[in-house]
Structure formats: structure tokens, C-alpha cells
Amino acid sequence: MRIREKREKLYRRRMRVRAKVKGTSKAPRLSVYRSLKHIYTQIINDEKGVTLISASDREADGDIKIRKKSKGKKQIIATRHRYARSLEDLQTESNQSSRGLTLAFAVGKLVAEKALKKRIKRVVFDRGGRVYHGQIKAVAEGARAGGLKF
Template sequence: MKSNREKNQRRALRNRSRLRKVANGRARLSVFRSSKHIYAQIIDDVNGRTLAAASTKEADVKGSGANVAAAKAVGERIAERAKKAKIKDVVFDRGGYIYHGRIKALADAAREGGLNF
């Protein structure tokens, strides 16, 4: 019987393989969610480099990283940093997470900030 971790990893890999097919050279907005924090980074898979990153561990993010408000703040911040790096179009990599709650809040805030996906 497979553990929950193995199931999540398979789901994340399945999601990423679909993204590679539709990416067409666009960067990938990858999200990681832990019980205490949420992290987002824009990755150029062709060159294997991180172009922009944001998380709730940064000093100027107030409050807990485990709520929707913090996820919105990270989404806004990643959109700002993407603009500075001249990135407009990305593909959204939710990993193995369901598009709900903090993941959805981060994605919506990034869209409002100007990212297209």
C-alpha cells in the first residue's frame, strides 16, 4: 500500500508532465505549501533557473503563513517580482495540491497582479 507522500509525489509528477506539454517555453509558477508557510517561485525549466521567488518566511510578511491572507500576500509579491523580471506569461504548477484554499488564493492574487496563466 502506498503512503500519502508517495501518492502526492505521483500526483505532482503527473501534473508537471502535463504542464511540460502545454508550456511552449513559458516559465512555471511552482507552489509549495507546508503546514506553516507557503512558497512560490517562477522557474525557467529550459535553463533550470529560478527567476523569481516569494514566501511567507520573508521578514515583511506579517501574520501566519498558514492562512489565505498570507497566501494572497505571497501571490501579490510573486507577481511584482515577475514584472521586475519582465515575465508576463507562466504556467501554474500547483504540485499535488488541490486547487482550493491557499493555493487558489495565491493563484488569484498572482493573476490580479498581472500574471497570465
């Protein structure tokens, strides 16, 4: 499959999801965008066309630090990351993919924290045409753990 075809299919899926999921003032839309390097979330009121809250893994990266050991293995060093599931999870996860899941979960908790400060408790989830799996699922679980209701 060509890159152009993949992008077109993703666009079609995104538009199909957006046709079904609308954000209102009572339940705004939690939109997730995943690029190759980062993950971004926004809480959007579609009635007014306004972004209420945004968060990304750049903000949530907080206390996670990666350093190389002498044998070339990467190890995550953490001082109790405030959005992580637990300290043990951070210390045991050593490859990039699980680090991405941890950061996605942290982004979900961060956006939930910001939403609760603005008194937003209920949202509708827009996965952006992606499959509800991996980082997209981790963002949703983090938002639920942070106190948002879908």
C-alpha cells in the first residue's frame, strides 16, 4: 500500500469518526493526535469551535529521564513521575514503546487534571481515525484515571 493511500484511508476514518462524535458545551470532544514522535490532545467545544484545553507529551515528560548504561542498554530513571501509574512501572519499562505508553498515559492524566480545573468532568472521545489500541488507549485510560468520564 502506498503512503498516499494510507493517508487517504486515515483521513476517511477520521472524518467518519468526526461525523459521529460531536463535542458540546456539556460534553466537549477529547481529540487525540499521534504523530511519529509525539502525542497531542485537545478538548474542543465544537458548538463554538473553540479549543478549551490542550496537552502533549512535551508537557508530561516531566521527571522521566533516559540515560545510557555502559553496555548500551537504555534505562529509565524516575523521581516519582506525577502522572505515571506507579514508580515500579517506570523503573521496569526500558524500551521506547513502553515509554511511549507511559507518556501517553501521562498525557491523559495531564489533560484530565487541566479539565477538572476548568470544571469539565464529561467528554466524548475522538480517537482521530486510529485504532483504539496502544497509545490511543493509554491516553483514554489516563484520562479516566485522572477523573474524566466518557
